[in-house]
Amino acid sequence: MLVWSRLGRGATWALLALLAGVVYGLPAAMIALASFSGQWNGVLPSHLTFVHYIHAVEGNSGSQLRVSIVTGMLASAAALASGSWAALALRGMLPLPRRMLDILFFIPSAVPSVSVGLGLLVAFSHPPVLLNGTIAIVLIAHFVLISAFTYVNVSAGLARLPPEYEQIAESLGAWPGYRLRRVTLPLITPYLIAAFSLSFALSMGELGATVMVYPPGWMTMPVGIFALTDRGEIFSAAALTMLLAATTLAVLVALSQIPAKASAR
Amino acid sequence: MASVSVPMGQRIRFDMRNVWIAPPLLILAVLFFYPLSLIAGVSLAGGGHSISLSHYTAVLGSALFRNALLHTIGIALASSAGCLALGFTLSLILSFVPFPGARILARLIDTFIALPTFLVALAFTFIYGSAGVLNESLMRLLHLPLAPVDFLYSPWGVILAEVTVYTPFVMRPLLAAFSLIEQAQIEVACGLGAGPFRVIRQIILPAAIPALLAGGSLCLLLTVNEFGIVLFIGAKGVITLPLLVYDKAIQEFDYPTACVIAVVNVALSLSLYSLYRMIMSRFGGARAGLV
Numbered sequence: 001m002l003v004w005s006r007l008g009r010g011a012t013w014a015l016l017a018l019l020a021g022v023v024y025g026l027p028a029a030m031i032a033l034a035s036f037s038g039q040w041n042g043v044l045p046s047h048l049t050f051v052h053y054i055h056a057v058e059g060n061s062g063s064q065l066r067v068s069i070v071t072g073m074l075a076s077a078a079a080l081a082s083g084s085w086a087a088l089a090l091r092g093m094l095p096l097p098r099r100m101l102d103i104l105f106f107i108p109s110a111v112p113s114v115s116v117g118l119g120l121l122v123a124f125s126h127p128p129v130l131l132n133g134t135i136a137i138v139l140i141a142h143f144v145l146i147s148a149f150t151y152v153n154v155s156a157g158l159a160r161l162p163p164e165y166e167q168i169a170e171s172l173g174a175w176p177g178y179r180l181r182r183v184t185l186p187l188i189t190p191y192l193i194a195a196f197s198l199s200f201a202l203s204m205g206e207l208g209a210t211v212m213v214y215p216p217g218w219m220t221m222p223v224g225i226f227a228l229t230d231r232g233e234i235f236s237a238a239a240l241t242m243l244l245a246a247t248t249l250a251v252l253v254a255l256s257q258i259p260a261k262a263s264a265r
Numbered sequence: 266m267a268s269v270s271v272p273m274g275q276r277i278r279f280d281m282r283n284v285w286i287a288p289p290l291l292i293l294a295v296l297f298f299y300p301l302s303l304i305a306g307v308s309l310a311g312g313g314h315s316i317s318l319s320h321y322t323a324v325l326g327s328a329l330f331r332n333a334l335l336h337t338i339g340i341a342l343a344s345s346a347g348c349l350a351l352g353f354t355l356s357l358i359l360s361f362v363p364f365p366g367a368r369i370l371a372r373l374i375d376t377f378i379a380l381p382t383f384l385v386a387l388a389f390t391f392i393y394g395s396a397g398v399l400n401e402s403l404m405r406l407l408h409l410p411l412a413p414v415d416f417l418y419s420p421w422g423v424i425l426a427e428v429t430v431y432t433p434f435v436m437r438p439l440l441a442a443f444s445l446i447e448q449a450q451i452e453v454a455c456g457l458g459a460g461p462f463r464v465i466r467q468i469i470l471p472a473a474i475p476a477l478l479a480g481g482s483l484c485l486l487l488t489v490n491e492f493g494i495v496l497f498i499g500a501k502g503v504i505t506l507p508l509l510v511y512d513k514a515i516q517e518f519d520y521p522t523a524c525v526i527a528v529v530n531v532a533l534s535l536s537l538y539s540l541y542r543m544i545m546s547r548f549g550g551a552r553a554g555l556v
Contacts, residue, residue, distance in 0.1 A: 002361035002451060002461050009362060016358045019351065023429050024374055027388035030398065034391045043401045082289045089285035101286065103542070108297050110538035112490040114507040115527040118514055119300025122307055122524065144297050198379075205381025208492035208507060212515060222381055222493070229387065229497060241387055245380050252379060 034238035052239030061240055064224040065247065068204055071220055075142035076150075076199035080192065082143075083150030087158055088180070102155070109148035116144055117212025133215045141209040146199040153198060157191025158184075197255045204248045301531070308524035324525040330509070334529070337489055337505040340423050345484040347428035349477055352435030357469065360443035361451065371440060375433050382430045386497035389426055393417040418500040426494045431487055435480035442476040443469070475548035482541040490534055506530040 003009045035052055037045030055061060086105050090098050108116065120141055124131035131137040161184070169183045185192070207222040214223055221244045228237035309316045324330050355374070359367045377385075391397050393414060400412040407413075416422055446469065454464050492507040504512070506526055514523035 002357075002455070002464060004455065008461075012358055012362045013364060016355065016362075019355060020370060020374065023351065023432070024377065026392060027385050027429065030391040031384065031388040034388075040396075043398060043405060082292055086286065086289035086293075089283075089289065093283060093286070101290070105289070105293065107535070107538070108293070110486060110490075110534050110541075111301070112492065112507045112510075112527075112530050112534055114492050114510045115304065115531050116297070116300070118510060118523055118527050119297075119304050121514065122303045122520065123300035140296055147293075201379040205379075205383075205493075207381065207383060207496070208490075208511070211496075212511065222383065225383070225387070226496065229390075234387070234390065237387060238391070241381070241384050245384060248379055249376065 031238050031241060034235055035242045036239075037235055040235070052236045053243070055236055056239045056243050060219075061221075061224055061236070064219050064221045064240070065243060067218055068221040068244070069247065071138060071142055071218075072200045072203035075139050075146060075203050076196050078139075078143050079147040079150040079199050080196050083147050083152075083195065084154045084192065086151050087154040088184070090155070091158055105151045106148045108144050109152075113141075113145055113206065113208030114212060117141055117209035120144075120209075120213055132213070135215065135218045137213045138210060138215070138218055138220070141213050142203045142206055145206060145209060146202050149202060150195040150199050153191055153195035154188065157188040157194075161187055193255055193258055197252050200251055200255075201248050204244060204251075304524045304527050304531075307521055308528045320521045320525050324522055325529075329504070330526065333504045333506050333509045333526075336420060336503060337507075337530075337533070340420055340427065340503075340505065341485050341488040343420075343424045344427035344431065344488045345481050347424060348432045348435045348484045349481050351428055352432045352439055352480065353473070353477065355432070356436050356439040356443055357465065360440060361469070371436070374436065377430065378433045381493065382426075382491065383493035383497040385426045385429045386494045389417055389422065389498070393422065417498065418503070420503050422498050422500065423495055423503055423505075426498065427488050427491060430491075430494065431484045434483055434487065435477070438476035438480050439473060442473050446472050475544075478544045478548065479541070482537065482544050486534060486537040486541055489530075489537060506533070 003012050033045065034040070036048045036050070038047045038049040038051070039045060057065070083105075086101075090101055090105075093101070120137055121132060123129075124137060131140070165183050165187060166179060169179045174183070205222060206220070207226065210220050211223055211226065214220065219227075221240060225237045225240050225244070228234070228240065308320060309318070359371050389397075393399055394417055395412045395415065397417075400414050403409060403413050404411075416425075451464055451468060454468060455461075459467070490507060491505070492511070495503060495505050495508045496511070507530060510523050510527045510530060513519045513526065
């Protein structure tokens with residue numbers, strides 16, 4: 001306790017309420033309100049409606065939700081496989097090459113997403129590998145951007161793993177494959193789930209690379225939301241943003257409910 | 266087989282284990298480093314085959330590019346400073362003047378990390394936009410003919426949005442660092458007559474410096490790379506490097522120019538990333554409260 005007087009504490013909490021309310025509460029409340037508003041000419045909307053949500057789940061916007069979820073799931077699964085593989089493979093290496101490779105695997109997350117998209121356009125727009133205009137280029141862009149975060153999460157889990165379990169398994173004669181499947185992976189399951197959750201959330205909100213590479217038939221929600229605001233349909237955009245946020249948070253909550261078989265303590 | 270010496274056998278096993286890194290490394294090389302190197306190639310050669318710096322001199326000399334570079338750096342510095350100030354204040358109150366529900370509030374603010382960044386930019390148009398709640402209220406209250414508040418379409422709008430979005434990235438390490446400070450130490454200092462500001466200056470701030478440096482450098486990196494907020498606010502005068510890359514490549518199909526700007530942008534990001542790595546290794550990930 002840093003402030004002892006009642007008055008001082010009250011004033012401090014009032015400051016907190018004001019800051020958190022203006023910076024976080026107000027934007028969240030306003031976008032929710034806008035998504036329900038039928039007409040908004042005065043200070044507050046004149047009447048509320050569900051029509052923007054109905055538009056959002058049927059027609060074009062409905063397919064964008066499906067595209068975003070499919071993209072997020074596929075890219076996150078691929079990133080989880082590749083990131084975990086890299087983190088596991090790096091464990092047995094000497095410190096110096098390990099540190100250098102560690103930096104290499106993390107670099108994609110430090111590069112602006114627009115540049116990742118531009119690179120893919122430049123590299124795969126002509127034969128022999130023509131990916132421009134396909135769904136694959138969107139999946140690749142998402143995979144590249146999120147794989148670094150998966151790698152970091154899984155590495156963190158492995159670094160906290162006590163070495164005894166694996167050593168005991170090895171001394172009892174467990175083969176490396178068996179040891180990985182039955183000891184190491186179950187122990188780092190919470191980190192694998194956290195890595196997948198973060199990847200999925202990042203992929204659902206990805207805009208910079210997607211807007212560079214998406215083909216006409218594979219528009220993700222963020223690109224769709226930008227198209228709506230660009231046309232001035234900001235209430236529909238607000239409804240779609242709410243839907244995007246709700247879907248992301250629902251998947252994150254569902255993933256956090258998965259019971260980890262063994263926790264790495 | 267019996268003649269194979271032990272060290273030799275160990276070396277073979279060591280080499281075999283290192284082979285496992287090849288598949289993910291190959292994927293990374295083909296999908297990330299190869300495209301990145303082609304950006305550098307196009308920026309030097311353009312559509313032709315001769316290598317020259319002509320694109321660089323043309324782009325780097327243009328007012329549009331210099332403007333974008335200055336905006337990018339200025340917005341990133343101001344946003345990061347704002348994130349540090351707001352993040353420090355919020356974490357300080359949440360940790361040291363706690364109340365029932367403080368943890369829940371911290372969790373709620375943390376969920377903003379999982380949400381797309383443009384959400385805040387879009388929300389701001391409903392609050393601070395020319396027809397937003399704030400302007401409508403002021404115009405009605407004060408009988409003004411025009412919207413009095415128009416900072417949203419200036420760099421300040423982008424900065425305020427970025428502060429909102431990236432403050433949780435500062436609060437995470439700060440809350441972790443604050444939880445390591447002995448509450449007894451603060452109570453003793455208060456008991457000996459130190460006021461709250463003296464306790465903050467002499468006990469809390471020194472303990473928070475690694476977390477502030479780590480969070481601040483991460484914010485710099487993220488705000489330099491930010492694209493969604495700038496695109497959604499869409500102010501004519503506020504163009505940053507990522508937005509300029511998008512404009513040149515997608516709106517104008519001018520790939521050589523886009524590639525030159527992307528090279529500068531990537532170089533800027535990578536130097537900020539090395540700053541972040543340096544701070545993390547100097548203070549250690551655990552002490553800075555980041556993994």
